[in-house]
Every structure is written in structure tokens, then in C-alpha cells.
Amino acid sequence: MKVLLLSLVLVLVCAAQETPAEIDPSKVTGEWRTIYSAADNKEKIVEGGPLRCYNRKIECTDDCEHLSISFYVKSDGRCQFFSGVLKRQEGGVYFIEFEGANYLQIIHVSDNILVLYFENDDGQKITKLTEGCAKGTSFTQEEFQKYQQLNTERGIPNENIEHVIETDDCPP
Template sequence: MKAVFLTLLLGLVFAVQEAPARPEASEITGEWYTIYMAADNKEKIEEGGPLRTYFRRLECIDNCEKLSITVFLTNYDSCTLITAVAQLAEGNVYRIHFMGESSLQLIRVSESMLVFDAENFDGEKITKATYALGKGDSLSQEDIQKYEEMNNERGIPNENIENGAQTDNCPK
């Protein structure tokens, strides 16, 4: 009887820990800016790194089956604007060919914050990266704390967080 109860209890615990629900199109589409970025391989997001990305716009296409992503890529003092389209795969994970093969997920944290959670495979190594996106150039202390917790859960140390709002010198 105890074994049956424990099995039921464990089943409930795992059911509650599902992946976050995919945000609605109205919650995604619009202007978003990189406030913070972090990666388990920090050199990928440092100045001149291939994943140092400054977001400008997200847009749902075909009921969010596709996601248009407009960003600036930087290489020291130059900004290159690109738009790429990710395709929804299983669950609420999108796939895109960007600096290698990437899978990504959007997580709505609050009214003013989305987390862009990505894994990038450059042909040699997988890099976990997150981007805290906001509508302005700052986040609430509560949102920052949630972002740090999300990074810790993904194995990204807080010392690997870069302040994108302070280093973004690309056109708005």
C-alpha cells in the first residue's frame, strides 16, 4: 500500500514540474530588448563572441508555429541587424539554424520580462545561453532574482551574467 501511495505521489510531483506553457502571441509579438545575457560558456557572449546578441523584435507567425526573431549581432564596434525564423518543434521548443544548430524556448516571467532560453551546438560543443528580455532598459529586482534562479537551474553561474542594457550601442 505504501508503494502505491509513493508511486502516486511521485507521479503528481513530476506532473506539476512540466515545462512552462508557451506564451500567447500577444505576449510575445513586439519590441524586446536584451537586458541581461548569460551562458555556461561565457566567452560565447563576451564582446566579440558569436552569441552576443541584442534583441529588437519578436513576432509570432501562423499562430506561433514560427517565430521571427530580429537581433543585432555585434563584433566589437559594429552592429549587424538580422532577422531569422525559428520553427516550432516538439512541445514549446523552437528550432533554428543560427550560429550552428539551436533550440530555444520563450518563458514569460512577468508582464515586462521574457526569458529566451537557448541551447546552441556549434559543431563541437553545446552552449546553454539565456537572455532576459525587457520592454525598456531595466528590470525589477524581483525579475532579476527570477532570472538568476533560472540560470542556476540551468547550470549557468551568476558570474557569467552580462549586462546587455549597459553594453548595447546598436540602433534602437
């Protein structure tokens, strides 16, 4: 229980770094592909890792009060489809049960990139991770630098960045 409370406090502190009011809901909705993922516990996001997600679509409704997410995860080389609708909590944080308790926040969005920040509590360890998504299949150098900056701000080593799109052969 203390770990869960600590996790929530950490998420709320991170939420204060960039307020939800700075997120333009009209830019969130769309077809998004995971280009990069990074985590302080890299084992979770390497190829075949439980948190290596291949995003497909994110939809923001009611001024991002609700977030609909569709993504794939590979298990034994096979793509498994997942989707869900998340309700925004205090501080612009969303909760989803997937490989443990996940607290999700949109930390950056522009016309071409979307960066999600997660804290995953699998019952034994809290893993901080980001997913850098694009409407295409790559980031510009400036977009990649922004992604690296966001990782650094959250204590995620940039040497732990995985180029996820290279292994994305799941259906569109």
C-alpha cells in the same frame, strides 16, 4: 550525430520544465531589448562574443507556431542585423542556424520581461544560455531574481550573467 541527438533530448527535457501552454502568446509579441545574457560558457556572450545578441523585436504568430526574431550582433565593433522566422517543433522548441545549431525556447514571459533559453551546438561544444529581455532598459529587482532562478534551474551559473544593455549602441 550522437551529440545532436543528445542536444535534442536535453532540450526536450528542459521543455518539460515549463510547458508551452503556460506561455501567453499575446505577451510575446513586441519590441524587446536584451538586458542580460548568461551562459555556462561565458566566452560566447562577453562583449564581442559570437552569441552576444541585441534583440529588437519578437513576434509570435499562429499561437506561437511561428516566431519572428530581429536582432543585432557586433562584429569588429560594427552592428550586423539578423532576422528570421522560426517554426515551433515538438515540445515548444524552435530551431535557428546561427553560429551553429540553436534550439530556442521561451521559458518565461510577463508584461515587462521575456526570457529565452538556447542550446547552441557549434560542432565542438554545446553551450546553454539565456537572454533576459525587457520592453524598457532595465529589470526590477524581482525580475532580476526571476532571471537568476531560471538560470539556476538550467545549470547556468549566475556569476556568468552579462549586463548586455550597457554595450548596446546598435540602431533601434
